[in-house]
Amino acid sequence: MTRPWPLRLLLAVLLPAVLLPVGCGAADVPAVPERAVRIATGAEGGVYGVYGSAYARVLDERLPGPTGVLPSGGSVDNIEMVMAGRAETGFTLADVAADALAGRERFGTPRPVAALARLYDNYVQLVVRDDGPIRTVKDLKDRRVSVGGEGSGTAVAAERILGVAGLRDAVELSRLDVGASARALAARRIDAFFWSGGLPSAAITDLRRGTDMRLIDLGSTIEPLIREYGDLYTRTTVPASVYGLSNAVTTVSVPNFLVVRRDLPPATAYWLTRLLFEDQPRLAEVHPEARRLDPGSAIMTYPLELHEGAVRWYRSAHR
Numbered sequence: 126m127t128r129p130w131p132l133r134l135l136l137a138v139l140l141p142a143v144l145l146p147v148g149c150g151a152a153d154v155p156a157v158p159e160r161a162v163r164i165a166t167g168a169e170g171g172v173y174g175v176y177g178s179a180y181a182r183v184l185d186e187r188l189p190g191p192t193g194v195l196p197s198g199g200s201v202d203n204i205e206m207v208m209a210g211r212a213e214t215g216f217t218l219a220d221v222a223a224d225a226l227a228g229r230e231r232f233g234t235p236r237p238v239a240a241l242a243r244l245y246d247n248y249v250q251l252v253v254r255d256d257g258p259i260r261t262v263k264d265l266k267d268r269r270v271s272v273g274g275e276g277s278g279t280a281v282a283a284e285r286i287l288g289v290a291g292l293r294d295a296v297e298l299s300r301l302d303v304g305a306s307a308r309a310l311a312a313r314r315i316d317a318f319f320w321s322g323g324l325p326s327a328a329i330t331d332l333r334r335g336t337d338m339r340l341i342d343l344g345s346t347i348e349p350l351i352r353e354y355g356d357l358y359t360r361t362t363v364p365a366s367v368y369g370l371s372n373a374v375t376t377v378s379v380p381n382f383l384v385v386r387r388d389l390p391p392a393t394a395y396w397l398t399r400l401l402f403e404d405q406p407r408l409a410e411v412h413p414e415a416r417r418l419d420p421g422s423a424i425m426t427y428p429l430e431l432h433e434g435a436v437r438w439y440r441s442a443h444r
Contacts, residue, residue: 156392157188160393161190161192162214163214165197166195171199172245176408179407183408198274199279200277203216207386208236214397219380220357226238226429238385239435240382241398241432245414249376250319251318252319253340254336257317262290262343265295270287270296270297273300274302277321285354307328333369339374340376341374384429391432391433395437397435423439
């Protein structure tokens with residue numbers, strides 16, 4: 126399979142094209158769009174919902190058209206909502222975006238999707254009760270496991286991890302969103318659940334308050350996952366301090382993008398990108414993952430191309 130370009134090569138190609146200084150004075154700023162803006166987010170208890178709601182408040186104050194937040198199953202749903210014109214922009218994971226662009230797996234045909242920015246990285250978290258028998262991924266065999274809601278990026282990553290672990294048909298699957306998964310684990314209706322989200326994720330923080338829980342190390346699955354699905358997946362660590370656990374846990378991360386249709390009017394894409402960065406301090410007050418937004422890393426949206434309106438903002442911001 127085609128592998129993503131190394132970061133050094135990607136920087137060499139993208140930075141001159143996107144951040145090239147250009148003369149872009151006030152006269153070159155596109156008109157503020159009058160249209161409504163709808164943001165496809167995610168399930169209750171996840172970062173997409175919190176981040177998206179804060180972003181919507183910013184847009185509602187700064188743009189003349191109304192702004193709405195659309196809850197969803199997650200990354201797959203969000204891309205389909207954007208492609209169908211039911212949302213102007215949405216949050217999605219890079220692995221799901223790659224599938225959409227290529228028209229594979231859950232997407233029957235290629236989707237004309239473009240990026241406004243790389244936002245932050247999701248961490249795959251495998252959550253179990255501390256008093257339960259599960260200590261490793263292999264211990265999931267014959268257990269009740271939630272892999273995330275229908276249409277979620279969590280389900281994509283979870284099913285791939287189960288596959289490389291040889292457990293695809295060896296667990297009792299349920300498809301609950303993160304909030305429902307946390308409640309089911311607390312009530313002992315399931316034995317484990319996967320969640321792919323930023324740190325911290327509210328549903329897990331809330332679970333921790335009333336239930337002794339821990340995260341399972343995913344280190345054994347990372348290399349086979351990368352070999353089979355590519356370098357959009359990266360080995361990383363969930364620090365112990367995030368949820369007040371006894372130790373850090375090795376896991377896998379994947380970037381998050383803010384995406385639009387390629388044919389979204391350039392002025393709309395420009396202003397969506399500009400306001401995302403101009404009001405970053407307000408977004409960071411709502412969720413710490415918004416602090417990771419940075420123009421230098423935001424352009425790293427492989428395998429998606431940046432929308433021309435977003436490119437216009439990045440160039441003007443670095444003139």
